[in-house]
Each structure stands twice: as C-alpha cells, then as structure tokens.
Amino acid sequence: xxxxxxxxxxxxxxxxxxxxxxxxxxxxxxxxxxxxxxxxxxxxxxxxxxxxxxxxxxxxxxxxxxxxxxxxxxxxxxxxxxxxxxxxxxxxxxxxxxxxxxxxxxxxxxxxxxxxxxxxxxxxxxxxxxxxxxxxxxxxxxxxxxxxxxxxxxxxxxxxxxxxxxxxxxxxxxxxxxxxxxxxxxxxxxxxxxxxxxxxxxxxxxxxxxxxxxxxxxxxxxxxxxxxxxxxxxxxxxxxxxxxxxxxxxxxxxxxxxxxxxxxxxxxxxxxxxxxxxxxxxxxxxxxxxxxxxxxx
Amino acid sequence: xxxxxxxxxxxxxxxxxxxxxxxxxxxxxxxxxxxxxxxxxxxxxxxxxxxxxxxxxxxxxxxxxxxxxxxxxxxxxxxxxxxxxxxxxxxxxxxxxxxxxxxxxxxxxxxxxxxxxxxxxxxxxxxxxxxxxxxxxxxxxxxxxxxxxxxxxxxxxxxxxxxxxxxxxxxxxxxxxxxxxxxxxxxxxxxxxxxxxxxxxxxxxxxxxxxxxxxxxxxxxxxxxxxxxxxxxxxxxxxxxxxxxxxxxxxxxxxxxxxxxxxxxxxxxxxxxxxxxxxxxxxxxxxxxxxxxxxxxxxxxxxxxxxxxxxxxxxxx
Numbered sequence: 085x086x087x088x089x090x091x092x093x094x095x096x097x098x099x100x101x102x103x104x105x106x107x108x109x110x111x112x113x114x115x116x117x118x119x120x121x122x123x124x125x126x127x128x129x130x131x132x133x134x135x136x137x138x139x140x141x142x143x144x145x146x147x148x149x150x151x152x153x154x155x156x157x158x159x160x161x162x163x164x165x166x167x168x169x170x171x172x173x174x175x176x177x178x179x180x181x182x183x184x185x186x187x188x189x190x191x192x193x194x195x196x197x198x199x200x201x202x203x204x205x206x207x208x209x210x211x212x213x214x215x216x217x218x219x220x221x222x223x224x225x226x227x228x229x230x231x232x233x234x235x236x237x238x239x240x241x242x243x244x245x246x247x248x249x250x251x252x253x254x255x256x257x258x259x260x261x262x263x264x265x266x267x268x269x270x271x272x273x274x275x276x277x278x279x280x281x282x283x284x285x286x287x288x289x290x291x292x293x294x295x296x297x298x299x300x301x302x303x304x305x306x307x308x309x310x311x312x313x314x315x316x317x318x319x320x321x322x323x324x325x326x327x328x329x330x331x332x333x334x335x336x337x338x339x340x341x342x343x344x345x346x347x348x349x350x351x352x353x354x355x356x357x358x359x360x361x362x363x364x365x366x367x368x369x370x371x372x373x374x375x376x377x378x379x380x381x
Numbered sequence: 382x383x384x385x386x387x388x389x390x391x392x393x394x395x396x397x398x399x400x401x402x403x404x405x406x407x408x409x410x411x412x413x414x415x416x417x418x419x420x421x422x423x424x425x426x427x428x429x430x431x432x433x434x435x436x437x438x439x440x441x442x443x444x445x446x447x448x449x450x451x452x453x454x455x456x457x458x459x460x461x462x463x464x465x466x467x468x469x470x471x472x473x474x475x476x477x478x479x480x481x482x483x484x485x486x487x488x489x490x491x492x493x494x495x496x497x498x499x500x501x502x503x504x505x506x507x508x509x510x511x512x513x514x515x516x517x518x519x520x521x522x523x524x525x526x527x528x529x530x531x532x533x534x535x536x537x538x539x540x541x542x543x544x545x546x547x548x549x550x551x552x553x554x555x556x557x558x559x560x561x562x563x564x565x566x567x568x569x570x571x572x573x574x575x576x577x578x579x580x581x582x583x584x585x586x587x588x589x590x591x592x593x594x595x596x597x598x599x600x601x602x603x604x605x606x607x608x609x610x611x612x613x614x615x616x617x618x619x620x621x622x623x624x625x626x627x628x629x630x631x632x633x634x635x636x637x638x639x640x641x642x643x644x645x646x647x648x649x650x651x652x653x654x655x656x657x658x659x660x661x662x663x664x665x666x667x668x669x670x671x672x673x674x675x676x677x678x679x680x681x682x683x684x685x686x687x688x689x690x691x692x693x694x695x696x697x698x
Contacts, residue, residue, distance in 0.1 A: 219395065226399070226400045228635070235407055235654075236410075239411040240410060319640050322526055322643075323640065323655065338526070345530060349538055350534075356531070364522035364523075367521065367522045
C-alpha cells in the first residue's frame with residue numbers, strides 16, 4: 085500500500101526503497117480526501133478566529149448600545165446584526181469561538197488521557213482489576229450522556245469549570261471502554277507474549293508494545309466524540325449551566341436570543357449555525373481520519 | 382436462553398445499586414447547604430438544626446444512603462423542597478409526557494432512518510447513497526436545540542402553522558389524540574427524531590451493505606430469487622440490530638430530552654430538571670435523574686433480551 089502512493093520515478097532512483105512511514109501514508113490519504121480538506125479548512129478558520137479574536141473582531145463583544153438593539157443582518161456597522169443588548173453579533177460570534185471551542189474540545193482531551201490510562205490498565209491487568217474497573221465504568225453507562233452531564237453540572241452549580249468537569253466525566257467511560265477492549269485484544273498477541281517471555285516488565289511492555297498500537301484507535305474514537313462534546317457543551321450553556329453572561333459563548337447566545345425569535349429570527353439563529361458548522365466539521369474530519377488510518381471499529 | 386436471561390437480570394442489580402449511589406452522591410457533591418433554598422435568610426441555628434434532622438442530613442453518609450435507598454425502593458423519593466409536594470408524584474406526572482414525546486420521536490426517526498439507510502445500503506456508492514449518508518451525518522451533527530429554534534422560527538413565527546410551546550390546552554394532565562393537542566407535539570417530536578434518524582440510518586446502511594455483500598445473497602440470486610425476496614432476507618438479518626439501536630435511542634431520548642423540552646416548554650422530565658436545577662431543589666433533581674436512569678437500565682435490559690430472542694446467532698454464542 086505504501087508503494088502505491090510513491091510516484092513511479094522515485095522508486096527507480098532510490099534503491100533500496102525506503103518504506104514509507106505510517107503517519108506519512110495517513111497524511112497523504114487525508115490530503116487526497118476532499119471532505120477532509122474541507123472540514124479541516126473550516127476548523128482551521130474557526131480556531132484561527134478564536135485565537136486571533138482581539139484582532140479579527142471589528143467591535144467590542146461586550147459593549148452594548150441601547151438604541152441599536154436587535155438590528156437585522158446587514159445593518160451598517162453591524163454586518164451580522166446586533167443582539168438583544170445592542171452588541172455586535174459578528175464580534176460576539178468571533179469571540180464566542182474561544183469559549184465554545186475550549187468547552188467542546190478540552191473535556192475530550194482530558195477524557196482521552198484519563199480514559200486511556202484507565203482502559204489500558206484494566207485491559208493489561210485483566211482479572212479482578214479489570215472486572216472492578218469495568219463494572220464501575222458500566223454504572224456510568226447506565227446514564228444517557230446528556231442526562232449525566234446535566235445532572236453533574238446541575239448538582240455542582242453553573243460555571244465554566246464545573247461544565248468542563250461534568251463533560252470530562254461523561255466522556256471518560258466510553259474512551260476507557262474502547263481502550264480496554266483494544267488492549268485486551270492486544271495482550272494475548274504473540275509479540276507481547278514474546279516480550280513478556282524475554283523478561284520485559286509490565287511498564288516496558290505497555291510503553292513499547294501496547295501504547296503504539298492502542299493509541300491510534302483510541303485517538304480516532306476520541307475525535308469522533310468532539311462533535312458530541314461541542315453540542316453538549318453549548319447545550320449546557322444554553323440551559324444556563326455553562327459560562328455566565330455577559331461572556332460570549334454560542335450556546336449562551338442562543339439562549340439569550342430565544343426571546344428575539346419573533347423580532348430578528350435570523351440573528352437569533354446565527355450562534356447555532358456556528359455550533360452546527362463546528363460539530364459537522366469535527367464529525368467529517370473524524371470519519372476521514374478513521375478511513376485514512378484504516379481503523380475498523 | 383433462560384440462563385442468559387437470569388444472568389442479565391442478576392447482572393443488572395449491581396448496576397442499579399451503582400446508579401442509586403451516583404444519584405445519592407449528586408446531593409453531596411453539591412456545594413453549599415442543601416437546606417439553603419428552604420431556609421429563610423435569617424433562620425435561627427435552632428431551626429436549621431431541626432430541619433437537618435427532619436431531612437436526615439445530620440447522619441453519616443452510609444446511613445443516609447441506606448435510609449434513602451430503602452425509602453426510594455418503597456416509592457418515596459422525598460419531598461420537593463421548592464414545591465413541597467412529593468417528588469415521586471411530580472416525576473411520574475412528567476415522565477408520561479416525556480415518554481410520549483420520546484416514543485413518537487423514536488418511531489419517526491426509526492422509519493425515516495430505516496428508509497434512508499436501506500436506500501443508501503442498496504445503492505451503495507451511488508448518488509442516492511451519498512445523499513442519504515450526508516443527511517445522516519447532518520442528523521447526528523446538528524445541535525438539536527438549535528434545530529428546534531429554527532423550526533419554531535419557520536413554522537410558528539413566520540408561517541404561523543403550528544404552536545411554538547406547551548402541550549396544548551389543559552397542560553400536562555389532559556393529553557388527547559386530537560388535533561388540538563397533537564399539533565403541539567409535531568415540532569418537538571420532529572426535532573427530537575433527527576438524532577435517532579441519523580444513527581439508525583448509519584447503522585442500517587452499514588448492515589444492508591454488509592449483508593448484500595455476503596455469499597448467501599449471491600446464492601439466493603443465483604437460485605433465481607427476485608429483488609423482493611432478497612429484500613425480505615436482508616430485513617430479517619438486519620432487524621435485530623436495527624431494533625436494538627432503536628431501543629437504545631428511545632432510552633437516550635428519554636434522558637436527553639431536557640434541551641428540547643426547554644426549547645418547546647414541553648411539560649416533561651426535562652422541564653422538571655430545569656426547575657430543579659434553578660431552584661436548587663436537590664431532592665427533585667435526584668429523584669428525576671434516578672427515575673430516568675432506571676428507565677434507561679430497564680430499556681437496555683429489554684433490548685438485550687429481545688435481541689437475544691430474535692437473533693439465533695446470539696443464542697448460539
């Protein structure tokens with residue numbers, strides 16, 4: 085397969101042919117996938133917007149103006165209209181990318197590290213350790229994810245940190261489960277047995293033989309969760325459980341603009357378009373990554 | 382079969398205990414005094430102590446858990462701090478509405494999802510497949526609370542065809558299957574159906590494409606079986622998994638309805654949770670979540686059993 089992506093000319097020049105690395109193969113496949121390119125570009129733009137918000141945004145996202153409340157899209161000075169307090173929607177959408185992306189991506193990153201650790205330990209240890217860990221994980225599976233997130237952040241109280249914490253708790257069990265099942269399949273493979281027979285300790289085996297083989301599938305699975313996480317995180321803010329007003333965050337903006345759907349419906353719907361675009365891009369990129377990395381789950 | 386059934390039921394018991402423990406812990410991870418919402422700001426220390434004893438907050442955690450579990454098992458979920466009514470009464474009145482909404486949404490989502498999934502799987506890699514698959518991706522990626530808002534904007538605010546919020550005259554108690562009430566159900570149910578539609582479509586597409594590629598299908602065609610005959614074979618093979626996915630989706634919707642219920646002010650468990658959270662009514666929060674989680678565990682169990690009963694391949698393994 086690695087041969088197929090090399091131009092024929094190069095094969096003749098370089099002899100013996102140097103085998104192409106796995107990651108460069110994956111990268112080449114991604115580069116040829118128009119869906120991946122499209123989704124990746126959208127995400128790059130969104131992240132760029134979030135990082136460079138102070139320079140990109142035309143106005144102060146928190147500065148309102150009583151006489152400019154609920155201006156329609158295309159008003160002079162307000163290219164995407166103004167919200168219920170007369171704040172520039174375009175600037176708020178740009179600044180909102182910061183909180184929204186942070187709230188959507190961070191829990192999955194945390195959960196990736198915590199869940200992989202738990203899952204690899206459970207899978208490698210097997211026996212009682214495995215049973216205890218996995219049965220505890222099963223309890224969290226007994227809650228639908230939205231319910232668990234709402235329950236935890238509802239009990240902890242509204243706030244950015246609490247929302248992050250709740251979402252992390254929601255995503256640890258599914259990641260741990262994948263990590264456990266991949267590790268369990270791996271530990272009885274011949275090369276792991278061989279390493280064990282030649283005296284390698286558990287830590288060495290995990291570091292050298294297990295990690296490299298399990299992190300790929302777990303990573304791809306985790307990227308597919310970001311889309312869900314974006315929707316859930318903004319959903320928590322929509323319920324008033326995430327960041328507090330007047331901060332700009334897409335879910336919270338949707339919530340405060342709900343009362344305006346009879347006056348400026350399309351301005352009110354804008355923050356949702358951003359959430360939708362982010363979530364669908366992550367979903368598509370994750371699907372492309374899965375096929376580029378040739379992972380079947 | 383019977384052994385499997387017994388195993389599954391016995392296995393559900395520790396899960397249920399774990400679920401109860403998590404629900405119990407919810408009150409205790411909550412910062413601040415659990416009595417804060419009932420106590421007047423100038424309450425005396427004496428009154429505070431008396432209420433602590435009445436609500437049982439003065440005992441040790443294990444003791445509180447066992448007492449709480451015992452009461453919950455006998456149907457007593459405590460008293461709502463905000464309304465003063467029993468939590469069980471409030472939850473069971475709301476759960477019917479959520480069940481109605483989630484069931485209708487699941488049925489719509491299942492039919493549309495199967496339709497798109499079948500078409501996509503049958504004509505895999507054609508433009509029909511691409512269109513149906515795109516629709517499925519849109520379905521799983523859309524923030525449904527926003528979709529709900531957009532539908533309200535189009536069908537209520539702009540066209541004025543359907544009501545935007547509520548559950549019809551008489552509120553939660555007097556649901557009837559007539560147009561006066563049914564029109565209130567359409568928008569929330571359609572919004573909610575988008576999630577299972579996307580997931581069912583994805584599953585069914587993969588199943589159908591997979592089954593059609595198997596040798597036995599080639600064999601059936603070689604034998605001279607027509608498209609309709611092959612179709613029945615595909616349905617028979619895909620049904621157990623598709624039904625299982627539908628069952629699980631119903632469970633997810635029951636628990637995940639809070640966002641959609643908030644958008645449409647639908648008087649179900651989601652609205653109850655919303656009230657509980659913002660009035661810091663912890664017994665109500667705890668009770669509602671416990672009941673929803675129990676539903677979910679029960680549905681999972683049911684799905685497993687039905688799937689085993691339907692699919693001889695699982696029974697053999």
